[in-house]
Amino acid sequence: MPTRLLLLLCLTAHVFAREPPEVDCLVVHRKYVHCSWNKQGTPEVNYTFYSRFQPDKFSECSKYLRENNINTGCEQPYQTGQRFRSFNTKLVHGNQIYQKELELKTKVKLNPPTNVTVQRGSDSNLWLNWSQDYVKCVESEVRYRVNNRKWENNHVSTAMQDYCVNLPSSSSIYELQVRSRLAIYCGESVFWSDWSQPVVWGSNNSTDAKTNKSTSEWTPVLYVVAAFILILLVMLLLHHERIRIIFIPVVPKPSSDLHNIEDWFQFPKGLKESFTYNEHPCLVREYCHVSQSDSEAGSVFMPGNESDLSTSCSSSTSTVSTEEEMVSV
Known part of the structure; x- marks a missing residue:
């Protein structure tokens, strides 16, 4: 029985034994080396921290970082070029000593x-x-x-x-x-x-935005002033140049019957009267051949025919004269 109890205690102690703290270091802005050993949580005991760049000797931490009065990290001075050498760390608590070797060449944080x-x-x-x-x-x-x-x-x-x-x-x-x-x-x-x-x-x-903002505030005023100036210029131009604005009506589509010109165009009243013709019609007589006997007989004019000749137009007169000449021949 005692042997079994002792074995159980040994196994339990091995299971519940805490792992040694892991030390992680970083060169900060090439000014100092920052090391910490609290990744698994805040340690239960205060460790003493020693470090060195080979082949230097170990030296104890000059500035501890603490949480709840427990040492959790250290800041060590750094000199240019030291990061290209191996860096050794050592955590000590009583008889417990944990050592680790690190390469800090690529572990620089600016x-x-x-x-x-x-x-x-x-x-x-x-x-x-x-x-x-x-x-x-x-x-x-x-x-x-x-x-x-x-x-x-x-x-x-x-x-x-x-x-x-x-x-x-x-x-x-x-x-x-x-x-x-x-x-x-x-x-x-x-x-x-x-x-x-x-x-x-x-x-x-931004300064540009402030400028744009102030400009946008004046934009409506500028539009009003510009519109007023434009209207004033148009009024002056109409007054001095006496420009008349004539509105031309839309020309309607021509109808199939183009004989009546009045139906095609919409004439103003005065213009329509100018197209009215009141001239008398002319009498036009056709030319015809007459024999000599007929011409002699026809050469005798009746007294009643004089009025008809006086009312005929120049075209008919010229035609009759031609006939008389032919009769005289």
Whole structure:
């Protein structure tokens, strides 16, 4: 029985034994090394932390990070180039010692860019500018969105500290952010910095938008003034040049009977009277051959015929004269 109880206690102790804390370290902005050992939760005991870059000696942490009076991390000074060497850590609590070797070459996290500004340039494009240390070794990434839509990410070349958004719309709102990391030329890091504070440009807070807003307030007034000036100019032109506006009626579709011109056109009263003709009809006589005997007989005129000859037109007169000439012959 005692043997079974002892075995049970050993198995239970093995199951409930806590795993050693895992140490994780990161070079922050190439200024210091940040290490933590609270990924599995806050430790139950305070560990003493030692670290070194080979081949240096171990040294105890100079600045502990604490939660509820329990050590959970450490910040160690860093010198340029040390991240290319192996980094050794050691956690100690009584007789418990946990050691770990880390490679920090790719574990560098920069601080977010500072002095982030956005403005519209003289080329009508939107320019984002920022500041970041170690310019020659840093590459950046910009993201922006329009009117709170989906973010659009764009890579910026190394050593560049500006970004251009081509021909932005003044009626839209642009929100922009930037982040950085060490480029491949200086030992590329797998960690990007946090995103910078967003900067906003658009119709609500830009200088251009304010100008457009003030202009839009004056637009109705400008329209009224322009309309008044136009009407005044037309009145002056009509007065001085005596321009008459004549409204021409629509010409109706011609009817199939084109003989009556009055039905085709709608003439004004005065114009219609000018087309009225009151001339007397002319008598036209046909020419015919007569024999000599008939002509001699017909050469005797009756007294009653004189009135008829006097009322005939010139055409009939010329015809009769021709007949008399032929009779005389």
